[in-house]
């Protein structure tokens with residue numbers, strides 16, 4: 545019987561197994577939201593910073609899982625299977641959320657047949673509650689799904705999707721901050737090139753990206769419709785747009801997301817050839 549905590553979140557314990565980059569980001573976010581967080585990694589001394597948020601940091605996965613209401617796995621795809629095998633008995637009856645790229649639910653379910661399995665993909669903005677965290681599960685249980693949504697909702701927007709979209713979402717929103725930050729960096733360099741002080745160039749760049757995204761989200765308009773409003777006929781913006789089109793920026797970004805999606809599929813195929821044979 546899987547336990548669904550009914551009490552306040554301060555009584556709920558979340559174990560984050562593999563607190564490297566993303567595991568640390570979500571551990572901090574959960575701790576700030578009032579959850580009791582136990583995070584593990586091979587070398588806890590390398591992540592002592594988490595303790596400042598009241599997070600227990602240990603290398604003992606068994607201890608972390610035993611007391612957890614939900615277990616979030618933020619291990620690399622290749623490490624996930626061996627660790628799940630080791631922990632399979634104590635994961636029985638637990639809600640297990642895998643954040644690993646490219647690992648299908650069927651693989652996890654095969655190893656953990658008596659756990660409630662969720663596959664999810666957050667992004668680094670989860671640390672400041674501004675991520676996008678799609679998840680999928682093959683199980684139907686309103687209570688557990690609502691608990692999962694509540695916890696993943698701490699990371700920002702969340703929604704349930706079909707598993708067939710997960711590799712594409714890994715490439716788009718999981719990897720996405722790396723693409724957007726490359727663009728922000730390029731904007732900042734543009735500012736430096738035309739003589740802006742570094743701090744002003746950086747702030748002007750990220751604030752412009754945040755503002756554009758907020759306007760898009762709040763207006764519900766298509767990006768092109770807002771873009772058209774910025775381009776004053778015969779004005780300044782159109783010359784910049786001309787250069788972007790010349791540099792094939794849209795093709796580059798589309799190709800980046802396509803390549804990243806194909807890489808997720810390749811990782812999956814290399815690690816789990818028997819699964820890809822079934823598709």
Ligand SMILES: NC(=O)C1=CN([C@@H]2O[C@H](COP(=O)(O)OP(=O)(O)OC[C@H]3O[C@@H](n4cnc5c(N)ncnc54)[C@H](O)[C@@H]3O)[C@@H](O)[C@H]2O)C=CC1
Nearest residue numbers: 562563564565566584585586618619620621643644645666
């Ligand atoms: N970096 C990101 O922005 C995102 C990463 N992910 C996924 O999260 C996973 C981890 O990615 P990163 O955080 O970037 O990698 P990472 O290498 O920074 O983190 C992995 C951590 O797992 C720890 N680890 C390895 N074996 C362990 C074990 N047996 N027990 C406890 N800890 C163990 C390592 O010490 C390391 O700290 C990957 O599957 C990736 O696809 C998902 C969303 C976003």
Ligand SMILES: O=C(O)[C@@H]1CCC=N1
Nearest residue numbers: 645714715718719720
């Ligand atoms: O680069 C990666 O494989 C992971 C998945 C999404 C973000 N980082």
